[in-house]
Amino acid sequence: MYKFNTISLDAADTLFFIKMGLGNTYYEILKKYTNKFEPKEISNCFKKYFNSRPGLYFTGLKGSELENAEKKWWYRLVKDIFDELGMFESFDDYFNDLYKHFEFDAWEIFDDTIPFLKELKRNGFKIIITSNFDSRIFKVCDGLGISPYIDHFTISSQSGCAKPDKDFFLKSLNDSGSDIKTTIHIGDNPELDFNACKKIGLKAFLIDRDEKINGDYVINSLSSVLGKI
Numbered sequence: 001m002y003k004f005n006t007i008s009l010d011a012a013d014t015l016f017f018i019k020m021g022l023g024n025t026y027y028e029i030l031k032k033y034t035n036k037f038e039p040k041e042i043s044n045c046f047k048k049y050f051n052s053r054p055g056l057y058f059t060g061l062k063g064s065e066l067e068n069a070e071k072k073w074w075y076r077l078v079k080d081i082f083d084e085l086g087m088f089e090s091f092d093d094y095f096n097d098l099y100k101h102f103e104f105d106a107w108e109i110f111d112d113t114i115p116f117l118k119e120l121k122r123n124g125f126k127i128i129i130t131s132n133f134d135s136r137i138f139k140v141c142d143g144l145g146i147s148p149y150i151d152h153f154t155i156s157s158q159s160g161c162a163k164p165d166k167d168f169f170l171k172s173l174n175d176s177g178s179d180i181k182t183t184i185h186i187g188d189n190p191e192l193d194f195n196a197c198k199k200i201g202l203k204a205f206l207i208d209r210d211e212k213i214n215g216d217y218v219i220n221s222l223s224s225v226l227g228k229i
Contacts, residue, residue, distance in 0.1 A: 004203070004229050006178040007120055008169075010187030011131035012107075014207055014222075016144055019108035022046060029098045034088045041085060049080045055162035056134060062158075070134040070157050074099060103136050104143040110209070116222035117149035123226070130172040130185060132156040132163050132192070152176035163189075164196035173202075184229060186222065 009015060018025055023043030030037065053076075058069050078095050082088065120127055127150050131137065134157040141147040154172035156162035161171070173180055185204040187193025194217060197204035205219050205228070219225050 002123065002125075002226075002229055004182050004184050005124070006126040006128065006176070006183040007225075008128050008130045008172060008178070008183055008185040008202075010185075010189070010193055011129055011133055011137060011141075013188040014186060015113045015146060016107045016109045016140065018106050020106070025101070025106050026098065029101055030094060032097070033090050033094045036088065037085055042081065045081045045084055046077075049077055049084075053077065055156060056132060057156040057160055057162045058158070059160035066157065067135060070136075071099060073157075074134075103139045107140050107144065109144040109146070110222075112222045114145060114149075117146065119223060119226065121149060126151045126176070126178065128152040128154065128172060128176045128178060130154050130163075130169060163192040166196065166200045169197060169200060169202055184225070186219070186225060 012018075020028065021039070021043070023039030023046070026042045026046070027037065027039040030042075056070070056073055058066060061069055075095055078098065079091070082091060088094075117127060129137070129141075129150055129152070131154070133155045135155065137153065137155055138147070141150065152172075152175065154168070154175055156168065159168055159171055161168045163169070169185070172178075173183060180200070180202050183202060185193060185197045185202055186207055187204070188207050190206060190213075194204045194206045205217055205225050206213065206215070207220070207222065208218050209220055211220055219228070
């Protein structure tokens, strides 16, 4: 018998990942327009601008208004990247292709994701997503076969806040009708997932499939968490 009844999950790099890597994906789409840049410099520049800007969240937006705000957020980020690396003709066309690609085609599911979700359902767990993501997550999860297992989604773009803000986790718990004492969160980022949860007393595990981190709170596959709870 488990002490917990709800599993909260991060999405990107926990349930699925960019199959070619970010820099290579940006580069492959870019080759239609220019061959000036290398994947590594794109990736490095992405990290610089992604980490230095306000999070991907909005307040009180729904439907097409929210989707437009999300796309503008990403447009500004990608434009910053190529303003630094070197702007090129047809940038807007490139961005639209790139944005569409990340609606589904860019992603690949981890081998252990669906078996884990099935195992959780067999054991009666509620499953919620708590992720810094935009509304494209629904197309990604639908396409990868994840959606049928999820009882509730909380994503930053709809929430007015984002990880590691404690209010984001509390909103996910509240909106999904979950109790912090009987919920576990699993994610791949030490700061955004594990440390953020620890600060509010939400039990968490850090997934590290590459086995680079040691600790009782670290798991190397999703299903291994069931042996720890």
